[in-house]
Amino acid sequence: MKIIHSMGSVRQTVLGWRRAERRVGLVPTMGALHEGHASLIRRARRENDEVVVSIFVNPVQFGPGEDFSRYPRPFVRDAALCRREGVSVLFAPKPSALYSTDHQTWVTVEKLAGPLCGPFRPGHFRGVATVVLKLFNMVQPDRAYFGKKDFQQLRVIEQMVNDLNVPVKIVPCPTVRDPSGLALSSRNAYLSPDERAAAPRLRRALRTAGQVLKSRRNVREAQRAARNELRQVPGARIQYLEILDPKTLSVPKKTGPFLLAAAVYVGRTRLIDNLLVRGAL
Ligand code: PAF
Numbered sequence: 001m002k003i004i005h006s007m008g009s010v011r012q013t014v015l016g017w018r019r020a021e022r023r024v025g026l027v028p029t030m031g032a033l034h035e036g037h038a039s040l041i042r043r044a045r046r047e048n049d050e051v052v053v054s055i056f057v058n059p060v061q062f063g064p065g066e067d068f069s070r071y072p073r074p075f076v077r078d079a080a081l082c083r084r085e086g087v088s089v090l091f092a093p094k095p096s097a098l099y100s101t102d103h104q105t106w107v108t109v110e111k112l113a114g115p116l117c118g119p120f121r122p123g124h125f126r127g128v129a130t131v132v133l134k135l136f137n138m139v140q141p142d143r144a145y146f147g148k149k150d151f152q153q154l155r156v157i158e159q160m161v162n163d164l165n166v167p168v169k170i171v172p173c174p175t176v177r178d179p180s181g182l183a184l185s186s187r188n189a190y191l192s193p194d195e196r197a198a199a200p201r202l203r204r205a206l207r208t209a210g211q212v213l214k215s216r217r218n219v220r221e222a223q224r225a226a227r228n229e230l231r232q233v234p235g236a237r238i239q240y241l242e243i244l245d246p247k248t249l250s251v252p253k254k255t256g257p258f259l260l261a262a263a264v265y266v267g268r269t270r271l272i273d274n275l276l277v278r279g280a281l
Contacts, residue, residue: 007097007138013089025051027040028146029053030057031055045085048141052088052089053087109160113125129156143169148274190267195235201233206274209223209226223241236264240261240262256280259276
């Protein structure tokens with residue numbers, strides 16, 4: 001596995017692969033890799049001849065007061081995971097290689113960035129869409145792999161690629177969970193043992209909402225049931241709990257499907273999760 005820090009070098013490598021008609025998969029990450037990332041890498045390996053993993057903690061997708069400076073950066077461990085998983089290139093650009101001091105161009109996906117995390121993380125999806133488009137331009141992959149845990153992020157990127165005719169196929173991948181049902185996330189590392197024990201209740205609350213939605217056929221009742229369940233979790237604070245149309249991220253159609261999505265603080269750690277429910281009300 002090659003570790004590359006410069007755009008010129010990653011481009012040269014990918015150009016060589018292209019000349020040899022090798023298909024290239026990209027797994028964009030911010031590092032602190034876990035089994036969820038490993039599953040993206042494995043899928044990318046199955047579907048491509050070469051796999052690039054990018055690691056870049058993207059400053060412009062963090063708001064003031066968010067965890068940019070304390071975001072975990074275990075580079076040596078991450079590189080070992082990539083090597084073990086058969087990654088061809090680990091691309092770890094320096095911030096100065098991505099953003100010049102005169103950076104002025106941003107990608108804004110207007111409607112899809114509005115709901116859910118949008119109001120609580122202003123500028124976040126603009127930062128994500130911009131860095132992902134930059135990574136696509138640098139690496140020029142055939143396919144790129146994103147987890148469904150960050151469902152809104154996935155929809156924003158799908159829309160961007162569609163709107164701007166970016167020749168990259170976006171591959172949505174299932175959320176990976178630990179045995180308790182907690183969705184794997186680099187931020188789980190912030191949880192204390194008590195918080196870690198409480199965190200799986202987010203998933204359980206979403207499942208309760210899903211059951212209520214199916215049995216009572218009522219969006220508000222379903223939301224209420226999940227909120228009530230989460231209120232009983234010590235140290236948990238709900239930021240949002242919404243039931244939306246998974247395509248438009250707006251009011252769902254009676255015919256479904258339904259996206260049940262939540263952001264909950266457990267102590268100081270913000271966790272997000274979601275559940276897709278099919279079927280009509
Ligand atoms: O999901 C992430 O890790 C990041 O938001 C991404 C897509 C790598 C962009 O920085």
